[in-house]
Amino acid sequence: xxxxxxxxxxxxxxxxxxxxxxxxxxxxxxxxxxxxxxxxxxxxxxxxxxxxxxxxxxxxxxxxxxxxxxxxxxxxxxxxxxxxxxxxxxxxxxxxxxxxxxxxxxxxxxxxxxxxxxxxxxxxxxxxxxxxxxxxxxxxxxxxxxxxxxxxxxxxxxxxxxxxxxxxxxxxxxxxxxxxxxxxxxxxxxxxxxxxxxxxxxx
Amino acid sequence: xxxxxxxxxxxxxxxxxxxxxxxxxxxxxxxxxxxxxxxxxxxxxxxxxxxxxxxxxxxxxxxxxxxxxxxxxxxxxxxxxxxxxxxxxxxxxxxxxxxx
Numbered sequence: 049x050x051x052x053x054x055x056x057x058x059x060x061x062x063x064x065x066x067x068x069x070x071x072x073x074x075x076x077x078x079x080x081x082x083x084x085x086x087x088x089x090x091x092x093x094x095x096x097x098x099x100x101x102x103x104x105x106x107x108x109x110x111x112x113x114x115x116x117x118x119x120x121x122x123x124x125x126x127x128x129x130x131x132x133x134x135x136x137x138x139x140x141x142x143x144x145x146x147x148x149x150x151x152x153x154x155x156x157x158x159x160x161x162x163x164x165x166x167x168x169x170x171x172x173x174x175x176x177x178x179x180x181x182x183x184x185x186x187x188x189x190x191x192x193x194x195x196x197x198x199x200x201x202x203x204x205x206x207x208x209x210x211x212x213x214x215x216x217x218x219x220x221x222x223x224x225x226x227x228x229x230x231x232x233x234x235x236x237x238x239x240x241x242x243x244x245x246x247x248x249x250x251x
Numbered sequence: 252x253x254x255x256x257x258x259x260x261x262x263x264x265x266x267x268x269x270x271x272x273x274x275x276x277x278x279x280x281x282x283x284x285x286x287x288x289x290x291x292x293x294x295x296x297x298x299x300x301x302x303x304x305x306x307x308x309x310x311x312x313x314x315x316x317x318x319x320x321x322x323x324x325x326x327x328x329x330x331x332x333x334x335x336x337x338x339x340x341x342x343x344x345x346x347x348x349x350x351x
Contacts, residue, residue, distance in 0.1 A: 061256075061342045064266055068336070071270030074286045141282035142275040 083245025085131060086204075090238030092127040096120050097231035104224045149198055157191040178219075181226045185215030185233065192237055203244060207237030259304045260335045264289050264297045269332050272307060272324040280320035298322060306331055 096119075103116045139147055161184055169175055192208030214233040218226040260266050267287045272278055284294055298320075301307045306328030310321045324332075 061339055063263065064256075064261065064339060065343070067263055067266045068270050068339075071267050071286070072274075074271060075274035140279070141285070142278040144275045148276065 082249040083242040084134065086238045086242030087246060088127060088130055088242075090234050090242050092123045094231050094234040094239060096123055097227050097234065101224060101227040101231060104227065146198055150195055153191050153194050153198075157187050160187055178223050178226065181223065181230060182215040182219040185218065185230060186212055189215060189237075201241070201245070203241045204237075207241050211237040256338050257331055257335045259300065259306065260331060262297070264293060265301055266335075268294075268297060268301060268322075269306065269324065269328060272322055273329065273332060277321050277323045280322070283322065301328070304328075304331075 189208050189212030193205050196204030211233050214229055218229040302309050308323045308325055312319050
């Protein structure tokens with residue numbers, strides 16, 4: 049009897065279209081980004097680069113250097129730990145193809161950063177930070193544009209393009225000024241879009 | 252002439268399960284239950300039906316002391332869903348033509 053009752057849930061074509069539409073809406077809702085990771089990494093990077101900029105403008109002492117190192121490491125550890133916990137919690141119930149694609153983009157970007165450093169060291173026999181910073185910015189810009197395209201958020205794509213242009217602009221300046229330009233770029237490309245997405249999360 | 256609708260998919264809960272599973276790589280039982288308006292027992296029953304038709308794969312394991320059921324749509328399931336959507340489209344096209 050129970051089996052029969054359960055099998056009697058056949059329905060008409062209009063209802064089937066309604067079910068498909070409803071489930072598409074559920075999927076779209078899941079894809080909506082609440083901007084938390086953009087806000088997190090925007091603030092973490094903004095503070096690191098701005099702090100580095102101010103440290104470079106005062107005389108170097110051992111204490112200042114160590115303090116800068118501790119702050120940077122603490123912020124990075126906080127950022128990575130928060131990201132990992134957030135992503136594990138989010139993907140607990142369902143793993144989406146878009147989530148996998150985004151993971152590949154950002155992890156490969158980080159690997160590219162390491163490779164660029166190694167290549168730079170092999171070719172130039174030193175690490176030139178004036179060169180490294182704009183190149184890193186270009187990589188972030190690429191990852192941002194790709195993320196925006198996948199999530200279909202024009203604001204993130206625009207942020208990525210601005211980030212790339214600011215990388216080119218930064219290449220005309222000294223390392224200290226590059227740090228200030230990069231900190232501003234993180235505000236424009238991450239913090240502002242992140243807060244907008246977070247505000248719109250319930251729409 | 253209308254194409255016959257797949258009787259496995261032409262059911263509210265089973266169609267909802269397939270529509271949801273198509274948008275994700277894998278989904279836990281609790282995810283489906285949260286998004287489909289049905290009971291635990293009925294969801295479990297409809298999942299078994301889809302599994303018997305080879306439209307989905309079900310992996311059962313444990314997370315701590317709790318059972319964990321993970322569902323994934325198969326290629327056969329994707330093909331069947333595509334055919335079903337085309338058939339539904341044909342139905343609506345014909346319906347609109349008759350209205351004119």
